[in-house]
Amino acid sequence: MSKLDKAAKAEADVLQELRPGQSIELLKELHILTREGRLNQDSRRKLKQVYHLFQFIEKLLRELPGEGAGATLADHGAGKSYLGFIIYDLFFKALGGGHVYGIETRGELIEKSRSLAARLGFDRMAFLNLTVAESTHASELPAQIxxxxxLHACDTATDDAIAFGLAKQAKFMVLVPCCQAEVAACLRQTKALALSRTPLAELWRHPLHTREIGSQLTNVLRCLYLEAQGYQVTVTELVGWEHSMKNELIIARRTGHAKASAAERLRSLLAEFGLASLLETRFRLP
Structure with missing residues (x-):
């Protein structure tokens, strides 16, 4: 096979994997395609991961009025805005409406994202150099999102994103928590006194287990809190997203029907584990 034929075959392989109209330049920038615009084994894996993640969010967007044509999406802890760019390219670009906001504290990443969006003509993307907490009251964002x-917002940044979603009356929240250290630190300090004389104390006797049980407990508390605030919650695995054990995907759908039973269980769990102080910070209930 000649070099020309090989090149044509490589291009055909790429086009077969991509969705119609998908930006080749963007995929190169995100290192999903090689600099030559080709797929190798690693880039095929990355592309599969991207599509797997996108399918969760696309389904939610299409449930919105006009099948999401005028939807607003805020991506917290955006980093290089990998997720925001992919969603815009695959969903919003062809619709002529809707807006994606990337929120990130590192100014250099914000500038790079703004430059890339301008180069690609993604004019309904905005990048804000703010913390999650600051963004809740920022004038650059609409009153409702x-x-x-x-995704992988570290430790309490996930809780800040939940607080943002509640303040903005978000119809959907898609969360992949990471580095849940706060509850583990509280467990080490209080030793969950109510449970310290029972075999359950073995769950956090060793530091590694303290971290793991703290992570698990944090996400359980978050799910109960969302249910208590009027959301239906689904927990699943985000299979294939990066090489990380932080693979738990929480999808919250706003119903407006707050569950009193979830609020009661939340209070009980916090009390059992000596974490009642979090009712005044992370898990404020009516």
């Missing part, structure tokens, strides 16, 4: 995402 349809979809809130926070």
């Amino acid at each position: 349809d979809v809130v995402t926070a």
